[in-house]
Amino acid sequence: MSFQRIKNAAFAEVRVQRKMLLIINILMGAGALTYGLNGIVTAMQDGEFFPYGLSIVLFLAAAGCGYFICSSLFSDMHNRQQCDITLSLPMTANERYFSKLMALTFIQIIPAIFWTVLANVMVIAGFAGYHRGVGNAAEYALPLTLLYLSVILFTAAVSIFWNCCCGSAAESIYFPIITAGIITAMPSTMIYTMVENYARVSTGYINEHFLSLWSYMPLIMVEEYDAKWYSVYTFINCLISLAVIFACLLIYRKRDGKTVGSPIVFRSAYSLMMLLVVFTVLVIFYMTGIFGMGLVVAALVYTIINIIVSRAKLSVKSVLVWLLRYAADCVCFIAVLALGYITNGFGYNGLVANLKNDGSLYIDVSMNYNYFDEDYGNEVWGDYKISADASKKDIEKVFEIIYEAKRPDKKSISDFLKNFGNVYYDPFDEYGDTLEIYINSRKYEGDDMYYSDTVYDQTIFYESVDDVKKVISKLNALPYLERQNYDDLDEYLNDDGYYIDENEDYDEIDDSEDTADTEDTITGSETAE
């Protein structure tokens, strides 16, 4: 492999792509300017800097150009005339590939680094110039640059993959867009459905710490991330994208000019994508409770993509074959959901073992109960502070106690199918009382105000109030749990619950006061005042 040839070819490609290079730099330059001016004005007004707005939109528009840049750089894969020129040039496949990557670096990545660094310098200089130190502007410097790089590299990775797997220009653009959407949306919605819905355990941890590792998730969740971890996740996102980009070399090398012009070169990649398209559409509609409509929409999407890709004369037979394949994909989807249901979210228990006790952990126990003839749930709750000395084993013991008395999960295929068909099914209707366990990390900020971050959340179903009492009494006995704010829950439990007999009068419910200013996300349970 000759670096000189790679470099020469890369510069030749950059000259060919000079219009796109100009557009990228205009968008990014405008983005950097608005970002910097935003910072300077904020510094002037003595405000707190937030890196959102037009600048990010401009940066993202420049990143979105990556779909077209990659399609143009890899035009030898889908344009016959370009293939004749490129593949007859005195270069190896490896050299051609790396020259394209180098060209992409010059066209998009170097400008991205340059303009984001410049934008941050402008903001920080603005704050420093107005004698505010660097304010909070500096904390966004690295995350912004890494976020932007992660978006560019993720776009490039999916785009290069499909350019190597397709032999036509149209598919080299819209397939990557579809795939990027699938990778971003499908895992979190599937996890939500199978784990959060079926196992009643919150999946915020998975979404934040795993599903964003390779997708557009960091961009979507930019306002919710902890600044400390954000840079780590976007960096990992970049690394994974780079790994995919380099792995695509193996696909690129398998291609020669014979497959140019065929929309799809590798059928398995196409079949996998179509399967995931079906999964994504169906799970979104399933989550919203209109699965029947989802089947229709997914069938339409499936058929339209096949019509565009086939380029062939349509026949009744071809449409029937597509619909049969679609039906098979639907069966796969339902089978995966069934597996998730029966295994209770694949045995996911919220990664309890990953909880780190830094002295700020609290367990919130929230008791939800239903009155008969009422269509809303009620809640009483209390919390325990976990001692800073409590070990991982101690915390695991807490969960053992909680799980001991829980209602056995009646998970079977027939159960699944029965509930699957009922779009209004809610386990609370069937089970009644539930205990919801939250583990929060609370950082106090004085005057009993604190910032709370939910690190774990699970809904447990019990047979009766007596079972809940057993759990609470065992928890009370643990020396490393300090009871706090338990009056309402104790009152409820000591009265054996507020409802037993629908024919008897019962005391008015003393609803729990909301004394905590929390930012918890409460999932899987319904609470009402």
Place this chain on the structure above:
Amino acid sequence: MIEIKNVSLTFKGGALDKKKDFTALDDVSITVPEGCIYGFLGSNGAGKSTLMRMICGIYKTEQGSITIDGEEVYDNPEAKKKIFFVNDETVQYADFTLEGLRKYYRSYYPDFSDEVYERLTAKLGLPTNKRMAEFSKGMKRQAVVIIGLSCMTKCLMLDEAFDGLDPAMRKVVKEMIVDEMLDRGATMIVSSHNVAEINELCDRAMLIHKGKLIFADEIDEIRSGFRKVQLVDKKRVVPRGELELMGLRVMEYSATGRVAQAIIKGTETEIDEKISSLGIDIAETIPLTLEEIFIYELQARGYGNVISEN
């Protein structure tokens, strides 16, 4: 020297579409000596362009081998440096100026000659800073040929490069190429449907039909292998069968009155010897043009018969 040995190529049906596998080349073997001008002849879809693309390393050789000076071409930059391929389209150069094309190809071909480029550009009077999309077809073709000649490769391959040009433009381009190539002793491979042009330009030629090689040799040798025979006798008309019984390979036969005309594959000596034994009053053998050989060979294989029937 370019050696093509037992090369076969099949295009597989698309991953999704209903196309069946298509055999584009079937056991083709030819040798292109250094310094010659070689013509690729064939019917539409015969496999000429496919073979050219295999020689350039655009298609991977699945069966057989293609070597340039002993080196395999596919994915080999050292071998590919010796070839410049001009295909039949120019649309891919639309956004380039001639100057831009020069810079582009100079990056890839280290032996690129600015002197040749400037001389030829000046000779043809082509604008160097105008987009090629604004050139006429002939000008685009000239521009690409100039670039190809300027790359100073050992072999220049032109795939139907003259098709669509008017006679005057064809003459200009051909002369330019021949002058440059002959000066440096380079090899040229030209594919064309214009058999007369191949006959005029090339010293060797091959004919391919439906992926199979029909003949490949020096043009003079090819022509010497076919004869048109005219037989006139006062008493009888010599039938085709009688000629074939004598061991002559008759490709085409017609009789009008007492005159029988046959296209026979064989050398003049061989044919004269056998015909003389017939005792015919007048027997005349005439050489065929390359075009006639092309037509008769393909007709013998059923090509063009459908049109004739219609």
